[in-house]
Amino acid sequence: MVRSSTGWLRRAAAAASAAVRGPSTPSAPSPGSSGPSPAADARPVAEVAPGLDPFLHDLAQRAVRDAGPVTVTAMAMRTRSPDLVELLGHVGRTGDRPRWLLGEATALAALPEPGPRTRALDTMLEVRRSHGAEPFDARQELVLAQLLLLHDRDEELRALLPSLARLPDDQVAHLLTDLGNPRRRPAADVDAWRRAFLATWADAGLLVPEVAPGPAAFDTLTTAPDVARAARDDLPRRLAEAGVDTSGGLPVVSVVVSAFRPDEGLGTAVRSLLDQTWPELDVVVVDDASGPDYADVLAEVAALPRVRVLTQPVNGGSYAARRRGLAEATGRYVTFHDSDDWAHPERVERQLVPMLLDPGLPGTHSLAMRALDDLDRTWLGYPAVRTNASSLLLDREVLATTGPFDLVRKSADSEFAARLETVLGRECLTVPEVLAVTRLRAASLSRGDFAMGWARAARIGYQDGYRGWHRRLGDGADPTEIAGPERPFAAPRSYLAPASPTAGAAGGPDGPADVLLVADLCGATADGTDLAGLVTALADDGLRVLLLHQEDPRTLRRPRRPAHPTLQRLLDAGRATRVFPEENMVATTVCVLSPACLVLRREPPRSLRADRVVVVDENEGVSVHARARLQENLSGWTSAPVTVVPGEVRRSPAALVGLVRDAAPEPTP
Template identity: 30%
Template sequence: MKVVPKLNANYYELLESYAGRIRRKMPQVEEHALLTKSIKYRDVLATTVVGRGTTYDELSANLDDLANGEIDFAVLASLGRIVALQNINTEDRANGRKFIHAANENLPRTKLFQKYRQLEFELIFESASYSEAVAYLNANPELKEVQDGYLEVDVHNPFLGSENCEYTHWQHGFNKIFESYGRMPVALFGDAKNPFDRLTAANDLNQITDGPLVSVIMTSYDPEPEAFIAAARSILNQTWRNLELIIIDDASPNRANKLLEKLAEEDARVKLVLLTENGGTYRARNVGLEVATGEFVTGQDSDDWSHPERLESQVKYLLEDPEAAGVMTSAVRTDEKLSRIMPGLSPTRKCEVSFMTPLHLAREVGGYLDARKAADSEFRQRVEFYSQRDVGVIHDALYIIRLMPNSLSRGDFSSGWSHQSRRAFWNAALYWHSNTPASSLSVRDEPKVPLPIPHRFQITKPAPNELDIVFAADWRMSHGWQRTAVDEVKFLVARGLHVGMMQMESPNSNARTSTKPNLQIQQLINNGTIAQVTSDQEVNIANLVFHDPSIMQFPTTQESNLRVGKIIMAPFDLPSDINGEVIRYLYDDCTRNTQEYFSADVEWSFLNSMSQAVGEAEGGGVSVLPRAWPLVLDLESWSGKNNLGINSPRKIPILGRSCQNIYSHWPMKETIQQLWPTDDSAEVWILGDARGALRNLNENYYADNWVSFREGEIHPVDYMRAIDFFVYFPSEDSDENLCREAFEAAAAGKVVILPEKFRDAHGDTALYTNPEGVAQLLEHYWRSQESYQVQARSARDTLTQMFAGGNDLEEHFRSLLTLV
């Protein structure tokens, strides 16, 4: 495999370009860095810290030598948080703490920056520097008030070996999470090795013997005896006495029969089921649903602990609100020593396993999906959608989750990050729930799982997939170029190819959600048209395609097990704008990073409209394919029988324009006002986030005649059919000469007006002029319906010639791709 040498001359300029663009959106920057686990992205933050091209390694080495006036301490705090919480390299916690400390020493002690002071304390505590932690709390007393004072309580935890420990003080503080809601306090009793397993609470004050039977399902697999007994007894010691504890042993290799049978002998309310084949906790829970006899059913994990008042509170909630589909409680997270401090994580969360619902409803929906992980939240959401009733939440912490380093789910989560498979499963489930009639959400009589289960979560591991082509992209966005990629997918699938998608976050993303792909691509995943690929799968991919090379400018560090034959970089954006202020990626960096990550050769292919990039790329030492990348547009999606012409009756036209929230994509103030009036002479509908235009207009709010449809607020087809004209002029110094949305508007039967430099790419699909000539064209075609229809038909005919040649397009793709 050819390894491209590193050409780093422009890297600092690229970093400075990114730094200039991220200053206004630091919360999103932190989210992106944690979600991608990219080490190289730290260089962008380092450059932002000092205001000039600087790598993370350089900043780490020279931080102590920098004068305060050279440092943006707010960004340094963000960088420290990212490094500490990514925790990829052995020195990351220490370096992150170093950065955060330097920032906190110089930032104002306001609420805005409190999360950095809290994280610094958490890192001190994690290092077992307990005296230093006490001093830090005393110097930052506001931290003592966070969530019932849990930070200070943990400093006094007697099981951590701190010289500041004091059992009575700690116990009083630990019980605030219960007593603040009027719940009975807990104590520790017995001689179990771990404090967690000694948890107990009095349950003889208000024991309730009358009322509906509650079935509690607890699965086990080779349980640790003390933890298992503690979990079981926390249910058997509930104030709600009318319960059955159904224990399903999932074919433990070291049969815990004696332990389980002893428990059943001690309490007649224990039902024991021993499975002979391991199928995972959710398959075991479904067995529990079959044997349950209660009116309500809920769960309990075999290494967690329930407060004695948990079941009572949940049953009362459901009896008082019979319209509720169910109820869950909040939970507190601790380790085995009952310490709640875990850097970057809240000590409380909603508790999925505590979900209680009527047994008949749980059976009606068909129980849990056949997956090894993540099926509990899907089950709860499906109950809500199926019943069309809400699930309530009791905010009292009536459940304690034991976080263990080797737990089944611990490796799927860290602060700001969740495993790709988790996100894929959640998104597929939400799409299914949201787009399926309620009555069809039951899987009781369905032999086939109704949504794709990620390979990692499947009970029986499938054979490795064989895919002809996978598109790696940031599928969370739904702008024009993303729709082009979707059209490519549909076209290739229609030609019999096996196609997949892989979600990889882009540093240039303006996505408003951290996890959800756009609906078009999620639909294709859910209906089985394409496969969703995660990097840890064992998949054979003949061709891996990127349309956004910047994804690999700052690559993830997450593992890849993919076996890739050939990689094609087919960018829809040039590496930089014409004046070099916005630099998106460097050819050599992206090629080298991609080769290293996927262990496959990389070739580049460009759209015909980007012919100037070919020489630049070849000059940078990368391999360029001899044929251009084809542009795909599904005309049928946009055209309609009766949408040629102006939408009437209306006194003024609706002018359309597409955009993202990037001010440099817009022309200057005078040109904006010339092209898209801010008076009542026309309505202006923007497809996308138009805040970039506001910046150039020096305005805080849109004019009364302007409407900005941000992502998800209108379907692009509905938008294009509603407008009368599509007027697209980028900024004066832009080298852009192709606009996907302009093709869409023409396909929808609208008159399109573009600058002259777009003519080569768009041909007779549009009219061309300069900004001064737009008003005259609008006036003519608005007044003359006949002229409007002639232009619209001409544009449609041209589009048909450009995009309807399916056989030629297929041959073009086959010449670019390695296909069998």
């Protein structure tokens, strides 16, 4: 039976951690609590941060008065701006505001370089010594513990764990298990580590796999043949107990595995699928044109029973491969599995039973545990267990209603699951059990696109696009148009183009775009419809328009907002193209519509070629000093000359068209 709660996870964690942390603290916030109030440090100050330049000083004053450290921390992580990190530290140190210091430390820890993480750890420990546990929220306690682990300060972590009252018990258990990994400490008790690692399944009453420690421990995960056989033999009893009607036989489940240049992890993945307790399986491996160097790896899995290997003629990405797998699948039900992950032997059974009991369910997901090759589970800022996006299991017949996967290189599993729920009007069920171990690798398609509090801009842009389309689906649009020749919503060029160093260069084969508009696309400081009016006027005049989002720090907003709906509709209609800092951009004119958007230091675009840069002076209170910062930051974008024009250009579509047209090449007759 599928369990209805995660109580087993807490019991397992409590057992593993009891010796270190002792009894639970009754007054501790529940798991997921943010801890202290975000605005608790928002006290009036006469002088927040002496030493900050005037723009940051004014921003700091407003942040203390109107926002608080949680909001500024979220902005600092989202933008990766060193200025916002500096602001957090200045406010914290000049007014004895520990939560602002913890915000600085959290933002530093979220950066990809190791140096800031050392500073982050030092700051967090200092706050802990001077102010105790009270200023910390749950995520900051997790980050502190993980930083100690990543800096090999094991004994300090062991001593600190009992006082981390906001950490959920399961996360404490994962940290303790990682502390005991023989890969970290050769003298560690191997059997104790193995029991702790496998407790996730043992304490949940699931089949317990086998594992051996070492640098490649991940690929030793396996299920003993006699254990899997006994579980399959007992399946009829379990199904009858659950109330599943099997009079017509067991349905076939196809498992589609897309693979590109696979290593030994593919064997681990496929063998874990063949160990499933559900006997009626059709495993379809789709090779995404890996090439002859990977023929041996693919031949090895092709030789296994119930496995078919299909080869794509050209590399088209995971979701094109999944489309092919769906077309070739023989099962009534279908699920997906990443090519280097391990599936628990009960994954298919436990995800399928709810579908058999409730045919109206759109689909099911399950939980997954993240792990490195040595089975350490620490990824900074993230819990070890999450919903597994690749685990979606659904009735293949619904594809005629929902349409197939979007043909993009990233994020289409999230889009498809959301579309499934939108079209069918029900949420997918997440089975609350850990039924996979997903491999953490720096080179994976997804891992480099996410960090604590941050996501690559193209991911955000794709999400903005599909959410706008899904709103139209709710109003009656046809979901199957995703299979047609014209896209129903805009996607990043790099998601559509073949993977290459220059993929996604905006400007295209016909030369540079006429204008790149730089603004906050969320409609935060001006009505997004006004910006849409400017885009419409430029497009109506035959000019090719690019849009680049740069968040205006004056908005002081905690959650990220999507692109303004009116702008998104223009993007979806092809009236303009949204570009992203990680892409190559080519435009005759760069027009900065809001100087405040470029006042903060942040990572410049990867490549921008332009003939000139025009900055529109909005007269919105941006100081002379701020404009000097803008000029300095633009020098990191391009060497093109910069000119400042009056704010009327922003308010007059005709004036903006004239400005751009002055530098645009004459259209070819």
